[in-house]
Amino acid sequence: xxxxxxxxxxxxxxxxxxxxxxxxxxxxxxxxxxxxxxxxxxxxxxxxxxxxxxxxxxxxxxxxxxxxxxxxxxxxxxxxxxxxxxxxxxxxxxxxxxxxxxxxxxxxxxxxxxxxxxxxxxxxxxxxxxxxxxxxxxxxxxxxxxxxxxxxxxxxxxxxxxxxxxxxxxxxxxxxxxxxxxxxxxxxxxxxxxxxxxxxxxxxxxxxxxxxxxxxxxxxxxxxxxxxxxxxxxxxxxxxxxxxxxxxxxxxxxxxxxxxxxxxxxxxxxxxxxxxxxxxxxxxxxx
Numbered sequence: 614x615x616x617x618x619x620x621x622x623x624x625x626x627x628x629x630x631x632x633x634x635x636x637x638x639x640x641x642x643x644x645x646x647x648x649x650x651x652x653x654x655x656x657x658x659x660x661x662x663x664x665x666x667x668x669x670x671x672x673x674x675x676x677x678x679x680x681x682x683x684x685x686x687x688x689x690x691x692x693x694x695x696x697x698x699x700x701x702x703x704x705x706x707x708x709x710x711x712x713x714x715x716x717x718x719x720x721x722x723x724x725x726x727x728x729x730x731x732x733x734x735x736x737x738x739x740x741x742x743x744x745x746x747x748x749x750x751x752x753x754x755x756x757x758x759x760x761x762x763x764x765x766x767x768x769x770x771x772x773x774x775x776x777x778x779x780x781x782x783x784x785x786x787x788x789x790x791x792x793x794x795x796x797x798x799x800x801x802x803x804x805x806x807x808x809x810x811x812x813x814x815x816x817x818x819x820x821x822x823x824x825x826x827x828x829x830x831x832x833x834x835x836x837x838x839x840x841x842x843x844x845x846x847x848x849x850x851x852x853x854x855x856x857x858x859x860x861x862x863x864x865x866x867x868x869x870x871x872x873x874x875x876x877x878x879x880x881x882x883x884x885x886x887x888x889x890x891x892x893x894x895x896x897x898x899x900x
Contacts, residue, residue: 620849621858621897623842628858630839632710632865637828638698639706644825645817647698650832652809653818655690655802657833658840662795669791682784686797687804689777690840693770695805700767703760707751710863712767714747717856717896719775729779730851739896740853743860746888749881750867778852785848794841857896860889 641650674682701709718740724730748755784793821829846855864886871878 616849620846621854624846624850624855624858625861627839627843627846627855628861629865630835630842631859632862633869634832634835634839635697635701635706635710635713635862636866636869637832639701640828641821641825642698642701644821645829646809646812646814647695647702648805648808648812649814649817650698650829651691651694652802652805652814653829654694654833654836655798655805657830658837659795659798659802661834661837662791662798662841666792666795669789672788672792674788674792674796678784678787681780682793682797683800685777685781685784686800688773689781690798690801691804693773693777694801695808696766696770696773700760700763700765700770703763704767705755706866707863708755708764709767710866711744711747711751711755712764713771714744714860714863715768716771716774716859717743717853719772720778720856721853723775723779724852727779729782730853735898736853736896739892739894739898740857742892742895743857743889744892746885746890746892747860747863748885749888750864750885752879752881752885775852775856778847778856781844781847782852785844790841790845790848794837794844797844798837798840854897857893860893864889 638650645653697709697713700712704712721730721732721736721740725732730736781793818826843855867882
């Protein structure tokens with residue numbers, strides 16, 4: 614398997630991981646503040662990466678690159694997740710997943726404006742097909758009461774991720790993925806420490822159930838490995854090709870609902886999965 618194919622596989626795995634993490638986040642969102650949950654997520658993620666970084670060959674970031682990488686980490690791993698967590702408190706998970714699925718479309722717009730990628734019919738068609746597939750797979754779960762502010766927060770979360778995904782590329786070209794991932798997540802955790810501490814960081818964890826803690830640990834551990842794969846994919850293929858695989862996240866969430874919540878498999882869901890698969894193929898079929 615060549616490097617490009619491996620990068621596509623890494624992006625696909627990350628899309629599935631994000632879907633599972635969204636389900637787990639929804640499970641604990643009412644029990645802990647968004648800032649505290651985001652802090653714990655990346656504190657656990659950094660902790661699981663530290664041994665690998667310690668064993669890797671030593672390297673130093675250029676002084677001029679430290680602040681930009683830290684800022685991108687705070688955006689990609691801090692602001693994005695805090696906005697997403699905030700939105701999921703008041704927006705149904707399915708609708709939140711659909712709004713967040715605009716991520717690749719926003720990425721394509723940002724990449725085109727910065728001259729990193731060309732807007733082509735195949736890319737647009739592939740992205741729109743995945744959005745249609747997501748809407749079909751989630752069905753009537755998209756509708757229902759929800760907060761407009763929460764919806765804007767999720768959209769802002771996707772926009773933040775789009776900008777960071779495009780701007781990461783130069784730094785990923787200069788440095789190995791693992792130290793960039795660990796440093797970016799550490800910067801995010803440090804930035805989130807103060808708002809988390811001012812909130813319920815020292816209160817809520819003691820009141821969480823074992824199931825809630827299991828969900829948080831899963832989110833943290835999977836995020837540590839998932840974001841290494843995400844950044845490695847961004848290092849090797851265009852940002853739009855990476856982010857379009859986030860279409861797998863709501864499909865994953867729907868599948869988990871079938872497995873763990875006993876939800877029914879509908880014809881619309883199956884058609885939606887086919888549309889997502891077709892969209893991913895079209896968006897990735899350009900040379």
